Amino acid sequence: MHTVHRIGAVLLGLGLWVFAILGLARGLEFFSTRGQSVLGLSSNGLLSVISLVAGAVLIGCAAWGGKQASTVTTLAGAVFLLSGLVHLAILNTPLNLLAFRLPNVFFSLVAGLILLFTGLYGRLSGGLPPDNPYRREHPMRTRRPGPEQQLEDEERPVDAEEQRYREAEMAMGEGHPTPEQTQIVMRDQARRRAVERARTRRRTEGHA
Known part of the structure; x- marks a missing residue:
């Protein structure tokens, strides 16, 4: 490229x-x-x-x-x-x-x-392949695994729930999610924020 x-x-x-x-x-x-x-x-x-x-x-x-x-x-x-x-x-x-x-x-x-x-060429596509050098700069993809890790993850079998989440995240990144896919990603992001707040609170209490 x-x-x-x-x-x-x-x-x-x-x-x-x-x-x-x-x-x-x-x-x-x-x-x-x-x-x-x-x-x-x-x-x-x-x-x-x-x-x-x-x-x-x-x-x-x-x-x-x-x-x-x-x-x-x-x-x-x-x-x-x-x-x-x-x-x-x-x-x-x-x-x-x-x-x-x-x-x-x-x-x-x-x-x-x-x-x-x-x-x-190769910079604006929503479906950037894992080895694309601009992949990590693309919106909604900055926190995703590196190319090698993603390829390994794609080779491992996944359950139905994880597959739905992957499809929802991909649709969000490409800019055409369904309402259900948007809710899936938003719920996961809210869960991650709650987990992070809990970890921060525990660390703060531990230093008190």
Whole structure:
């Protein structure tokens, strides 16, 4: 999974570098709103520099780690989408400082969607597998056993009551529990809180 995030960040970073280097090699005007064609897209000196820096950040995050690459790739996807929408509104105006044209807008929107999918791959699913690196960060799963322990527990036979509780907890984690499953989990949480309060009270009385 981290490999997917890293590869996505590196590919985008390298693509931005190629686009930026070709633009800088042509000596494009820095603040021209007309721009010149580079790889089928309009560009100027400012856009080339921004692309160069953004590519370095993406490649650096991919080298740093998969989680960092996932986060930065997701942010880059959001920025691409926002940039496409904003520039669609300011095309052919003095505010178009990056010399965008309609192909740039289409590219930003499509690239943004792809980057969001790549960056969020494996992070938003409700049914995260035990070996998913983001599993412990997922809501309702922070106090559950580790991957190895969960796999061992799944291999052991369970009684009907424990099975119902597991199914209820899973449904709560995935966000679609039935009223009965919600009551099962709430009752268990209340029982755990009562046990913890009793333990705390006994420890307090023992130190008194």
